[in-house]
Amino acid sequence: MEPLEPAQRRALRAKAHHLDPVVTIGHHGLTPAVLHEIDVALTAHELVKVRALANDRDAREGLRERICSELDCAPVQRIGKLLVLWRPRPPEAAESPAPRTRAPAPRKRAAGGMREAAPAAVTSLPPRVRAPAGKAPKGVPRAALPRRRRGL
Secondary structure, eight states: OOOOOHHHHHHHHHHHTTOOEEEEEOTTOSOHHHHHHHHHHHHHHSEEEEEEOOSOHHHHHHHHHHHHHHHTOEEEEEETTEEEEEOOOOHHHHTOOOOOOOOOOOOOBOGGGOBOOOOOOOOOOOOOOOOOTTOOOTTSOGGGSOHHHHTO
8 A cells, every 4th residue: 555645644643543442462463363353443444543562662563564564554653552554445345335214104094184183292290399498308318409409
């Protein structure tokens, strides 16, 4: 993959700022399973963070170069043990069909083409009873009330 332009790299770094690492390279190193997971993450998200647990800086640099060469992705940034990688989404993945939605069920109509009336709302609820200010309702300790009701 050809190197990124500075403006592209800056924009990708800004997008990656809030991302969490999705793949961790452990003490077994860059196994085929880890490479596959990075590939799946790049296909799904385009921009991913990978955590490399190797303590040696040169080893982490070698991991980054190997990932970029094998998966055809571009390195965006390296901050300590975090590697930010980018690969454009393949055209077949970008053209995924829109999610199917169900059409709402048609409403039944009453005779004569008129819609049925909606059921009446329940309005016979008892009125809300409030305790006088500064007094707790029966059975409620005064300390359980909000501060403004306690007079503090």
